[in-house]
Amino acid sequence: MEILSVKGVNKRFGGLKALDDVNLSIEQGHVHAIIGPNGAGKSTLLNCFVGRLIPDTGSVTFMARDLIGARPHEINQAGVSRVFQTPEIFGDLTLQENVMIPTLAKRDGAFTMNAWTRVDSQGEIRDKAMHMLEDVGLSDKKDMTADSLSRGDKRRLELTMCLVQDPKLLLLDEPTAGMSRADTNNTIDLLKRIGERGITMIVIEHDMHVVFSLASKISVLAQGTVIAEGQPEDIKGDPRVQEAYLGGTHV
């Protein structure tokens, strides 16, 4: 079943055509990787999915719902979560609070004036948050402020914050960038486990090791258009892909 459908999306920044008639179809329960050289428009495309950018033309439909023009919080409430390239977390708050906030957002919606109960009386929410933190191995740091974490841990925290909401679609923008090999492998294992739960994922990635160990389908983006799409094995040998990556010279 198709969960996200992208049809004819164009986006211009002044004279630069960042996205040129992009068509994508994301199947439910699959891990779909979007790869491409720098400046190919991968992040721009992702921004069009979460309401950060509004495409000039085209449509983005998530489970029969039009996402164009929807506000970021509405898109999230519909079931799309995003991990950013540079971790977006609540730096001044503790890890536990960081994870409790999305849990509350999931339960209470975009705005609830819950000013008279205590945070520490929200046992169910806290247990869920703590369970999730244990799952990614951050539970012993629950009282640390998020800013004091290492970069890898910040990414994992952000991922936890997305996962605790049980999203239907998870968007990951270079989830392993700047991570050590060991951390990268841990993240791959974590993402595989998430995939087994049936969460659909779109991953933007440079690291081919990550892409080929996770993705069941790959789209290659170059200069704003999808130049190739298919199974990992097909993509590996595709001459157009090699050309896009290596700049046209034959290898």
Added chain:
Amino acid sequence: MMTKTSPRSDLFMFVLFSTAILTMPIWLAPVGAGYPDLLQKFAIFGLFALGFNLLFGLTGYLSFGHAAFLGIGSYAAVWSFKLLGMNPLPALLFSVVFSSLFAVAIGYICLRRSGIYFSILTLAFAQMSYNMAYSVLTPITNGETGLRVLQSDPRLFDISSQTSGSLISNLFGIEMTGYPGFYFCAALLIVGFYISQRIFRSPFGMMLRAVKSNQNRMSYTGLNTRPYTLAAFVISGAFAGVAGSLLAVTDPLAGAERMQWTASGEVVLMTILGGAGTLLGPILGAGLIKYFENIFSAYNEQTLHAIFSFLPDFMEGPVVSLASLFVGEGWHLTLGLLFMVIVIFLPGGIMEGFNRITNMFRRKRSQVGKGTGHSRSPASATAAE
């Protein structure tokens, strides 16, 4: 931060706070602050700063026009006296309603921007209110003279329509001056503190701190930040309105200068001086500033001469003339210096100072106990309450 608080410790804190406030006339007497007029100011401006802190301390939105709500509260209260009689309860109700309505309108517009633009917008609104109160709104505000209650006003529910003497607000026969006036303000400060404490510990309060930390993440987490900030703005405006009405209750007079930008700036100073984002800090800051204002502005050259009379004559003259810059009318200079010292050395205000001292003792004790350097607990660095 969260692990350190529990319903029990909060109850303890609340009881301790209430006791401290109600016994202020006793323990502030030795430092020369134990008289009702000043105590009333402590309570009123404490409440004002407490409300301001709910906006600035939690969400980080620095309003530079909060005195507008103080003024609106005062005008609403005086109008309540004029129309309904000298009972402070309807006056409070009026003030809350009107300041909240204004806060909804002003907040709705100003909160479209954040950071410095928000501050400038609120400042503009407050200055507009101030100028309008002086000019076009004279029929409502009585312009430069200030709004006061007159013998000829309807005062519908006043039982014994006094015909002579000055009019004083009274709560079922208790006149709201002197100590009864202070205890009335103190009771409201305690109620305000309780509300503030509930908000700090609630999921709503946590969301407000999330606004301060990362609005971007908030919206991608499915939370609409606008209603959260607006709610905080309105609550804090209502606090300011209550403070304004208390000013009118203890002295039934409202003037436009109450809305001037210096008054808005003062509450910012109080909050930062005490410690923005902490529960007690703003009240401490308000108390300290009002105390210094009172003490330092009372000094004059004669008193300085008396103090420095032990110095030889050739030194006494220069010392007195130097010191006189910092007292009397010049007490703002002292305030400025104090503020600079605090912001440079203790950016978290007085509360940070307290925390540093307690942490120092705690570390020393744990070193003695374990014989090794104890690693700093991560929560203690941020625990402000």
